[in-house]
Amino acid sequence: MAHPRCPGRADLAHAHDVFREHESRDLFYRAAIALVRLAKAGKVDLTVGVALAVLLRTWNSAHYRYHPPGTGHYAEVEALIEMHGAWLESVTHRGIASFTDLDEQPLRTVFTGFEMALGPVGAAKALHLLAPCFMPLRDARSRPNTPEGLVGQARMRGVTSGSCRQPGTEHRGGR
Numbered sequence: 001m002a003h004p005r006c007p008g009r010a011d012l013a014h015a016h017d018v019f020r021e022h023e024s025r026d027l028f029y030r031a032a033i034a035l036v037r038l039a040k041a042g043k044v045d046l047t048v049g050v051a052l053a054v055l056l057r058t059w060n061s062a063h064y065r066y067h068p069p070g071t072g073h074y075a076e077v078e079a080l081i082e083m084h085g086a087w088l089e090s091v092t093h094r095g096i097a098s099f100t101d102l103d104e105q106p107l108r109t110v111f112t113g114f115e116m117a118l119g120p121v122g123a124a125k126a127l128h129l130l131a132p133c134f135m136p137l138r139d140a141r142s143r144p145n146t147p148e149g150l151v152g153q154a155r156m157r158g159v160t161s162g163s164c165r166q167p168g169t170e171h172r173g174g175r
Helices: 009-022 025-040 048-059 061-066 073-083 085-091 101-130 147-157
Strands: none
Touching: 025 048, 025 101, 048 061, 048 073, 048 101, 061 101, 073 085, 073 101, 085 101
């Protein structure tokens, strides 16, 4: 019996190109990360919370279908960003491999706050946009959108590196 060939970089790059060709949501993802980056830099007339809403309203539409946002919803998200801003800024440019025991409680606290406002999927997506390398997206079937899932993923990824998509940069690999 022949052993299957292990895919190389060229195979992965081709698979990524095929994925992008057929996966239209990537357009919203790339636009949202660019918009969040611009809002954080003060280069657009939008707050970071409103920039997050662009992605969340398209990517997490099921949550909003059943939980329509009230007038204070975006202000609530802005307040969470402000409340946890120092910690979020401290992890913005860190990779998940840098996760330590000191990060566990702040991560749980921040995730729980965002989860109360956005639901578990919205929290995971919003936090990913705010700190993309430290809180990478993952498949909810393999790692639930919970603080435990994030902590477990961080501990698992702590032994690897290079699993990050830098916002606004082209890459070869999955989200």
